[in-house]
Amino acid sequence: MLGGIxxxxxxxxxxxxxxxxxLDIQASCDGDQEAFRxxxxxxxxxxxxxxxxxxxxxxTLEELAQEVFVQAYFSLPSFRHEGSFAGWLSRIATRVxxxxxxxxxxxxxxxxxxxxxxxxQPEAIEDIDPAAAGKVVHxxxxxxxxxxxxxxxxxxxxxQSTEQIAQRxxxxxxxxxxxxxxxxxxxxxxxERQGLREKLGWMR
Amino acid sequence: MDxxxxxxxxxxxxxxxxxxxxDVADRVLWRIRVATASPAPVPIAPWGVxxxxxxxxxxxxxxxxxxxxxxxxxxxxxxxRPVMVAxxx
Numbered sequence: 001m002l003g004g005i006x007x008x009x010x011x012x013x014x015x016x017x018x019x020x021x022x023l024d025i026q027a028s029c030d031g032d033q034e035a036f037r038x039x040x041x042x043x044x045x046x047x048x049x050x051x052x053x054x055x056x057x058x059x060t061l062e063e064l065a066q067e068v069f070v071q072a073y074f075s076l077p078s079f080r081h082e083g084s085f086a087g088w089l090s091r092i093a094t095r096v097x098x099x100x101x102x103x104x105x106x107x108x109x110x111x112x113x114x115x116x117x118x119x120x121q122p123e124a125i126e127d128i129d130p131a132a133a134g135k136v137v138h139x140x141x142x143x144x145x146x147x148x149x150x151x152x153x154x155x156x157x158x159x160q161s162t163e164q165i166a167q168r169x170x171x172x173x174x175x176x177x178x179x180x181x182x183x184x185x186x187x188x189x190x191x192e193r194q195g196l197r198e199k200l201g202w203m204r
Numbered sequence: 205m206d207x208x209x210x211x212x213x214x215x216x217x218x219x220x221x222x223x224x225x226x227d228v229a230d231r232v233l234w235r236i237r238v239a240t241a242s243p244a245p246v247p248i249a250p251w252g253v254x255x256x257x258x259x260x261x262x263x264x265x266x267x268x269x270x271x272x273x274x275x276x277x278x279x280x281x282x283x284x285r286p287v288m289v290a291x292x293x
Contacts (some may be wrong), residue, residue, distance in 0.1 A: 033233055040229040052223035063224050065220045069232040070239070126217075134218035140211060183210060192206035 017042065021085040028077050036076075040069050040083070046086055047093050053153050054097030056138055064100055068073040091168050094154070098169075143190050148183035151176055156194045 025034030044065060046139070052065045071092050079088055137156075141149045154160040154168070162180060168171040 033236065037229050037233055038234070041227075044226055044228055046222070048223045048226045053222075058224050062228055062231075063222065065226055065228045066235060067234050069228065070235050073232070073236050074239075128214070128217045128218055128251050130219070130221035133214045134221040137211070137215050137218045156212070157219060187205065187211060188208040191211055 001028075015124065018084060022081060025076060025079060025081075025085065028073070036073055039072075041051065042088060043089055044069070047089060050090055050093045050158070051097055052134075053138070053157050054100055060100075064093075064096055068096050071096065090158075094150070094168055096148050101149065140187060140190065144183055144186055148186060152178045152183050152187065155180060165178055 005144070021039065024035040024039045024042075028039065047065050047068050048061060051068070052059050055064065064142050068089065072089055079085070141152060144152070150169070151162075151165055156164045157161075161166070162176040163173055165171070166176045169176075
């Protein structure tokens with residue numbers, strides 16, 4: 001997983017990748033752009049996975065991914081090999097995605113959920129199309145303020161703890177905990193207002 | 205089951221979503237090349253010739269100006285001269 005959450009479990013498995021990363025980072029710092037190309041090709045899909053939580057638009061996704069790698073290239077000399085390159089990239093991607101949210105003009109008007117109708121009522125939760133579920137969740141989180149949304153996105157999708165989120169964003173841990181609590185409450189209220197409980201009432 | 209529980213189940217399901225495949229390597233490298241490219245050198249020959257001509261012209265003007273300055277006399281001198289030559293006593 002990007003973000004270094006399950007690195008402890010995956011460290012042995014990932015060692016060859018980390019070794020390749022180390023060599024390519026060194027070569028990139030020495031001006032070898034083909035080495036950086038290899039890094040991009042190796043990690044772009046992971047970055048896309050994270051950024052897909054920030055936008056559902058494919059063109060925007062590609063632009064944000066480019067921005068992440070360009071920033072990474074110019075910050076490479078400051079990369080210390082203490083953590084994984086993937087984890088370092090995910091921190092950059094999170095900040096790029098967060099800035100993107102903040103730049104977007106956010107309307108204060110709450111609009112009615114229609115995406116819930118995209119989910120056809122399956123017999124079991126396992127039958128729900130993940131893309132349709134992703135769309136509904138994206139819409140729901142889109143109704144929250146950027147910081148609240150970020151905390152929930154990292155918690156739910158990246159499996160980050162409040163401490164890891166605080167570290168990643170340079171925020172205070174107590175503030176992240178408070179924000180997570182409030183964001184969940186807002187999410188519940190929003191879902192109740194939108195009648196999501198009824199719309200998803202088939203879930204058991 | 206409250207709404208939040210349902211949402212969390214949806215989220216668990218959404219985690220399995222595959223993001224679109226992207227290939228941004230070429231564009232990333234292009235942007236890096238553009239950002240790191242040194243600006244094109246400005247051709248200095250025409251500017252050098254122009255500067256040389258200006259310097260020559262300025263030298264000629266300076267030479268003429270110094271000569272003219274040296275030739276200048278006090279315009280009031282013509283008024284004082286008779287007084288200066290007259291013996292007062």
